[in-house]
Amino acid sequence: MAFKKSLTVINIVGLLVISxxxxxxxxxxxxxxxxxxxxSACYGSKDSGVYIAGASDPLWANGGICGNLFNVTCTGPxxxxxxxxxxxxIVDHCPGCGGTLDLSKEAFAAIANPVTGIIKIEYQxx
Numbered sequence: 001m002a003f004k005k006s007l008t009v010i011n012i013v014g015l016l017v018i019s020x021x022x023x024x025x026x027x028x029x030x031x032x033x034x035x036x037x038x039x040s041a042c043y044g045s046k047d048s049g050v051y052i053a054g055a056s057d058p059l060w061a062n063g064g065i066c067g068n069l070f071n072v073t074c075t076g077p078x079x080x081x082x083x084x085x086x087x088x089x090i091v092d093h094c095p096g097c098g099g100t101l102d103l104s105k106e107a108f109a110a111i112a113n114p115v116t117g118i119i120k121i122e123y124q125x126x
Contacts, residue, residue, distance in 0.1 A: 025124055026123065026124045027124065030101075031074075031102070032097055032098050032099040032101075032102050033102065033103045033105045033108035034054065034102050037050070037104060041054070041092045042067065042093075043066070053101045053102060053107060054090070054102035055092070055093060055102075056097060056099065056100050057096075060095075067090065068089070068090045069089055070087070070125055071086075071087050072085060072101060072107070072122070073123075074119050075120045081119070082112060087126070088103060098118065099118060100121070101123060
């Protein structure tokens with residue numbers, strides 16, 4: 001019985017450490033949104049779904065970021081932020097888009113009210 005309790009404590013401590021480590025790796029930025037998804041700079045005419053994003057110049061790396069998954073959360077106040085996070089796949093390049101990530105309208109709406117247009121975010125590559 002003591003062995004099971006110590007394993008449970010170890011598991012809980014491990015999850016807490018992983019959670020704190022994950023939060024520490026998040027990068028601050030800004031997000032905008034767009035609504036025309038095809039064609040994309042990464043996949044041309046291929047439909048990549050709706051939970052997608054374009055990468056700004058500093059992230060683009062000559063297309064090396066294509067296909068990477070990012071967890072994105074809005075970091076502003078409850079209005080416009082929903083308190084939810086969203087996972088997006090990088091499928092496009094957004095030179096001069098005004099944000100770090102240019103989210104699909106659906107991805108943006110999952111984390112914030114689209115009326116806002118631009119939000120503060122934290123993002124983390126998977």
